Amino acid sequence: MDKKQALKTAAYDIFSKKGYKATGISEIAKQAGVAVGSFYNYYDSKEAxxxxxxxxxxxxxxxxxxxxxxxxxxxxxxxxxxxxxxxxxxxxxxxxxxxxxxxxxxxxxxxxxxxxxxxxxxxxxxxxxxxxxxxxxxxxxxxxxxxxxxxxxxxxxxxxxxxxxxxxxxxxxxxxxxxxxxxxxxx
Structure with a gap:
């Protein structure tokens, strides 16, 4: 699975459990096995x-x-x-x-x-x-x-x-x- 898809899969999992507000970029990156800095290579923001x-x-x-x-x-x-x-x-x-x-x-x-x-x-x-x-x-x-x-x-x-x-x-x-x-x- 590529990094963007890993981020999206992790984000789906966390957003569906915790909602938008309680979810952080660092938590998404960690679950995806991606460095927080690398997150920004794929998405501009949590909103994106x-x-x-x-x-x-x-x-x-x-x-x-x-x-x-x-x-x-x-x-x-x-x-x-x-x-x-x-x-x-x-x-x-x-x-x-x-x-x-x-x-x-x-x-x-x-x-x-x-x-x-x-x-x-x-x-x-x-x-x-x-x-x-x-x-x-x-x-x-x-x-x-x-x-x-x-x-x-x-x-x-x-x-x-x-x-x-x-x-x-x-x-x-x-x-x-x-x-x-x-x-x-x-x-």
Whole structure:
């Protein structure tokens, strides 16, 4: 295993046990068998390695959602399934719960709202493709599909810009909004 991968593996292990704040670079380096000075040959900061670990963990969890959810079912139930699975998988994951940690959330939200973050987010790409194909199958015009995708972009924007600090229960509020939007769309 190369040093960068050893650092990432150690970071994943420690972050998933202790969380972001309680984890130190020296602890990651020590567990990886790498000198602290060498850490900086691979990562600029604790934030940088955390982002690398977070993205991989998020992709892993979202892939399990893509595999487990019935994407052909009732659209309103589908929204409920997406949010329920997401809540259940994130709430039990010490790395992914950092999405709401003010010490690191701005960096995470900034990454995921950037073009690079959107393009490198397989779950985002999957949702756009799945819902576009579903609307095409239902006979929606290209214009209507673009309108709906704009609303989806607004949901994505809210998820990457509004925190629990800004609006308590933001996740539940976004779910309610998405549910009623889809009910109106497919009624």
């Amino acid at each position: 390695i955390f982002l690398d670990v977070y993205v991989d963990e998020n992709n892993h969890v979202r892939q399990s959602m893509m595999d487990e959810i019935d994407w052909e079912g009732d659209a309103v139930e589908l929204i409920g399934q997406i949010f329920e699975r997401s809540r259940s998988l994130v709430s039990s994951n010490k790395i992914l719960t950092e999405w709401y940690n003010p010490a690191i959330s701005e960096m995470l939200h900034s990454y995921y709202s950037s073009e690079k973050g959107k393009v490198a987010n397989p779950f985002h790409q999957f949702l756009v493709e799945t819902f576009t194909n579903r609307m095409l199958a239902e006979g929606y015009s290209q214009g209507k599909i673009q309108e709906v995708l704009q609303v989806y972009q607004l949901f994505y924007y809210m998820d990457t810009h509004i925190t629990e600090t800004d609006l308590p229960n933001v996740s539940q509020t976004i779910e309610t909004l998405a549910t009623y939007f889809v009910k109106g769309l497919f009624k």
